[in-house]
Amino acid sequence: MNALPSIFAARRRPAATLAAALVLTASAGLFPTTAAWAQAAAAGPGSAAAAKPWHSIGRDATPAEVRAWDIDVRPDFKGLPKGSGSVSLGEQVWEAKCASCHGVFGESNEVFTPIVGGTTAADIERGRVKNLEEGSTFPQKTTMMKVATVSTLWDYINRAMPWNAPKSLTADEVYATVAYILNLANVVPADFVLSDQNIAEVQKRMPNRNGMVFYEPLWRVDGKGDVQNVACMKDCPIDPKVRSSLPDFARDAHGNIQEQNRVIGPVRGADTTRPPRAEPLTQRIEIAPVVVAQANSGLSDPRLLVNANSCTACHGMDKKIVGPGFTEIAAKHAGKTDLEAYLAGKIQQGGVGVFGQIPMPPQPQVSAADAATIARWIAAGAK
Amino acid sequence: MSKDLSEVIGRVLPAPENHLSTELMEAARKARRSFMGKALAMGAGAVASAAGATKALAAEGEDAILKLPEHTTGLGAPVALHGYGVPSKWEANLQRRESPGLTRVSQASVSFTPLQGLFGIITPSGLHFERHHQGWWDIDPSKHRLMVNGLVKRQRVFTMDDLMRLPSVSRIHFIECGANSAPEWGNVALPSVQYTHGMLSCSEFTGVLLSTLLEMCGYDKKNGKYVLAEGADGSSMTRTLSIEQAMDDCIVAWAMNGEMLRPENGYPLRLVVPGVQGVSWVKYLRRLEVGDMKWATKDEAVHYIDHMPDGTHRQYTGIQECKSVITTPSGSQTLLDRGYYNVTGLAWSGRGSIKRVDVSVDGGRNWRTARLEGPVLPKALTRFNIDWVWDGKPAILQSRAIDSTGYVQPKINQLRAVRGTRSVYHQNAIQSWLVSENGEVSNVQVY
Numbered sequence: 125m126n127a128l129p130s131i132f133a134a135r136r137r138p139a140a141t142l143a144a145a146l147v148l149t150a151s152a153g154l155f156p157t158t159a160a161w162a163q164a165a166a167a168g169p170g171s172a173a174a175a176k177p178w179h180s181i182g183r184d185a186t187p188a189e190v191r192a193w194d195i196d197v198r199p200d201f202k203g204l205p206k207g208s209g210s211v212s213l214g215e216q217v218w219e220a221k222c223a224s225c226h227g228v229f230g231e232s233n234e235v236f237t238p239i240v241g242g243t244t245a246a247d248i249e250r251g252r253v254k255n256l257e258e259g260s261t262f263p264q265k266t267t268m269m270k271v272a273t274v275s276t277l278w279d280y281i282n283r284a285m286p287w288n289a290p291k292s293l294t295a296d297e298v299y300a301t302v303a304y305i306l307n308l309a310n311v312v313p314a315d316f317v318l319s320d321q322n323i324a325e326v327q328k329r330m331p332n333r334n335g336m337v338f339y340e341p342l343w344r345v346d347g348k349g350d351v352q353n354v355a356c357m358k359d360c361p362i363d364p365k366v367r368s369s370l371p372d373f374a375r376d377a378h379g380n381i382q383e384q385n386r387v388i389g390p391v392r393g394a395d396t397t398r399p400p401r402a403e404p405l406t407q408r409i410e411i412a413p414v415v416v417a418q419a420n421s422g423l424s425d426p427r428l429l430v431n432a433n434s435c436t437a438c439h440g441m442d443k444k445i446v447g448p449g450f451t452e453i454a455a456k457h458a459g460k461t462d463l464e465a466y467l468a469g470k471i472q473q474g475g476v477g478v479f480g481q482i483p484m485p486p487q488p489q490v491s492a493a494d495a496a497t498i499a500r501w502i503a504a505g506a507k
Numbered sequence: 508m509s510k511d512l513s514e515v516i517g518r519v520l521p522a523p524e525n526h527l528s529t530e531l532m533e534a535a536r537k538a539r540r541s542f543m544g545k546a547l548a549m550g551a552g553a554v555a556s557a558a559g560a561t562k563a564l565a566a567e568g569e570d571a572i573l574k575l576p577e578h579t580t581g582l583g584a585p586v587a588l589h590g591y592g593v594p595s596k597w598e599a600n601l602q603r604r605e606s607p608g609l610t611r612v613s614q615a616s617v618s619f620t621p622l623q624g625l626f627g628i629i630t631p632s633g634l635h636f637e638r639h640h641q642g643w644w645d646i647d648p649s650k651h652r653l654m655v656n657g658l659v660k661r662q663r664v665f666t667m668d669d670l671m672r673l674p675s676v677s678r679i680h681f682i683e684c685g686a687n688s689a690p691e692w693g694n695v696a697l698p699s700v701q702y703t704h705g706m707l708s709c710s711e712f713t714g715v716l717l718s719t720l721l722e723m724c725g726y727d728k729k730n731g732k733y734v735l736a737e738g739a740d741g742s743s744m745t746r747t748l749s750i751e752q753a754m755d756d757c758i759v760a761w762a763m764n765g766e767m768l769r770p771e772n773g774y775p776l777r778l779v780v781p782g783v784q785g786v787s788w789v790k791y792l793r794r795l796e797v798g799d800m801k802w803a804t805k806d807e808a809v810h811y812i813d814h815m816p817d818g819t820h821r822q823y824t825g826i827q828e829c830k831s832v833i834t835t836p837s838g839s840q841t842l843l844d845r846g847y848y849n850v851t852g853l854a855w856s857g858r859g860s861i862k863r864v865d866v867s868v869d870g871g872r873n874w875r876t877a878r879l880e881g882p883v884l885p886k887a888l889t890r891f892n893i894d895w896v897w898d899g900k901p902a903i904l905q906s907r908a909i910d911s912t913g914y915v916q917p918k919i920n921q922l923r924a925v926r927g928t929r930s931v932y933h934q935n936a937i938q939s940w941l942v943s944e945n946g947e948v949s950n951v952q953v954y
Contacts, residue, residue, distance in 0.1 A: 182669045189654065236612075258818070276805055279805070283742075284805075336812070338821075339822075342813075342828075343823045345752065350925055352917065352921075355865065359872065363953075364869070364870045369941070370697075378697070379607075381698055383600055385601075390836075390848055392840065400947050415597055415599050416599070
């Protein structure tokens with residue numbers, strides 16, 4: 125308690141100096157005076173600048189900047205650049221850049237839901253997809269079954285595809301890719317060339333072009349919901365039968381829920397790796413605390429990590445204490461392949477015999493992420 | 508005291524009188540799992556069981572009190588060990604988690620907020636649910652730009668410096684994915700509230716009102732009927748807003764819960780569209796365009812559309828209608844005892860504030876009105892609590908929220924009657940949790 129007054133005493137003088145400085149700057153005119161405020165107010169009574177003095181913040185966009193970013197294409201094709209692409213060029217682009225995820229015929233359900241499938245010549249005629257109607261047994265809702273607007277395909281492929289290199293296709297390649305998809309769905313023939321000139325005609329053959337409804341009450345905040353319940357309070361008409369319950373196979377499909385709940389409080393997570401308790405709960409039960417996921421410490425500096433985890437109790441930076449110094453470890457294993465993984469494993473699991481017979485105990489409190497951080501640092505020479 | 512004995516029956520405290528005979532002790536050891544064994548041990552006042560399921564209390568009291576722990580008798584950790592603080596290691600079970608099999612690529616996936624372990628209405632930023640369409644980025648804020656173009660007098664560019672100089676607001680709002688609870692349109696599929704309802708978070712967002720920006724740019728009040736929001740990431744997520752919505756309460760936000768947005772949530776800039784599904788809250792916001800028609804972008808023409816029984820799809824249905832869920836006790840939790848429970852949960856509405864929440868413990872036959880724990884804010888999560896004494900018999904817990912428009916949260920069969928069973932999005936039905944006689948809680952549908 126003796127230290128505090130002396131700290132404050134030491135700070136008193138600079139504070140007084142600062143106060144004096146403030147007086148000086150104020151008198152030198154750096155602080156606005158009453159007259160200055162009055163002047164600012166008089167500059168534009170009633171003008172936008174006075175009412176909203178922030179209005180000049182920002183700058184005008186240049187035409188080139190707007191062109192670079194304004195890439196959207198609307199259902200009326202505003203924004204669509206000039207160009208064209210054939211089905212056959214589309215096939216080349218597809219096989220090189222799209223098929224690995226979507227399948228050669230856009231049919232794959234491996235990575236994403238299929239793009240093509242489920243539409244018929246009758247759908248193209250009618251503009252409605254039969255397989256979307258009740259009673260259909262078609263297993264998927266493919267993109268071509270749902271999408272009503274060909275502009276959507278063009279816009280999305282242009283802005284977001286390929287998956288790992290979005291915006292890398294030329295306009296003609298985008299036309300070609302859209303043409304290829306449309307051909308797979310029998311909307312256009314195999315020798316078709318899609319362009320800004322004929323895309324509006326193609327729109328008239330989209331299989332689900334008449335399948336969209338704009339339902340305003342769920343678009344507007346002040347709309348009225350389409351499904352209403354009543355707030356019955358007593359003897360309400362229900363069937364108390366359980367209509368659906370979690371299937372047995374789903375009990376632990378999301379892991380052990382015990383390990384996804386807090387270890388204190390009024391309830392615990394159930395151990396979903398085992399069947400439910402057979403007997404009724406008649407008296408208080410205890411469930412041993414299980415903390416599984418090791419939280420990352422949030423520390424990114426390995427030197428803080430080795431301190432926080434008490435590594436430095438046994439390891440010096442460059443000298444042996446109980447175990448080897450960190451730089452000694454780096455030197456011994458220099459050039460070893462997979463060194464980071466090796467060291468991270470040693471940190472978490474411990475080891476013996478590399479630097480003598482004193483074992484290093486396992487350090488399970490160190491999360492995998494932290495162990496990796498420390499290992500990376502040691503492998504790089506512990507600097 | 509023999510070492511073997513202490514291992515078998517736990518720590519033996521030296522009784523002052525030492526009146527527990529060797530024979531009695533042996534009898535207690537043999538019968539330690541039986542009630543008689545416990546009674547013997549407790550009667551003797553000398554044994555506190557460390558092992559086993561039941562904590563026997565020694566006459567002197569509990570070890571947790573009597574044996575001073577290391578944290579009471581040693582030196583603790585220094586300040587600033589964590590320059591940015593982290594949760595207790597004991598809280599490590601509460602994590603954002605993926606739902607196995609929901610998606611097949613982790614860059615276009617979801618992680619769910621552990622609602623089962625949260626309190627109040629604010630979601631810790633590190634547990635805010637994630638939904639990415641093409642991976643997430645940690646963008647250099649000094650290089651981030653926002654452009655406003657289209658039907659405006661002045662097409663403008665703003666740096667983060669510019670935006671953060673503007674008059675700002677801080678408001679608490681929920682964000683819910685339009686696909687939250689989606690897997691259960693047809694039947695029960697998910698074990699816990701983390702996965703049934705965890706695409707839901709609530710934070711205080713700070714930023715400039717979108718209306719301020721649109722006015723600064725002189726938007727066309729006659730023809731400017733819609734606003735397109737676009738992200739700067741690879742997916743360049745695009746969504747259409749109505750101009751009414753844009754001019755009402757949307758925020759171009761840089762902060763969440765007092766700090767800058769987390770990268771997973773759109774650092775350094777995202778759109779906040781209160782009451783509307785999360786997909787419209789465009790992250791890494793780079794561009795706003797004022798226009799005169801809706802855009803029918805991929806996520807408003809192929810996804811986030813409502814599949815109706817007649818085979819049509821409803822487009823642009825973004826409002827997250829009134830909904831609630833009990834978070835404790837909830838799916839795959841187990842009660843530890845009969846008796847009193849504070850049943851607690853969350854309620855929210857995209858159309859306004861929560862007016863009332865009712866809770867049933869008999870599958871919806873009879874209802875009682877819960878206590879709303881303030882604050883009760885528009886388009887924000889609202890916490891509710893209600894007393895319940897569990898008698899050990901099967902019980903079905905439900906909550907039913909009513910919002911400021913008078914809308915009453917529907918039952919799943921009521922939703923299905925209008926929208927069918929093949930829909931995906933906007934499932935806001937009453938959730939049922941069955942408490943079985945064994946104390947376990949499971950996900951069921953009852954209506």
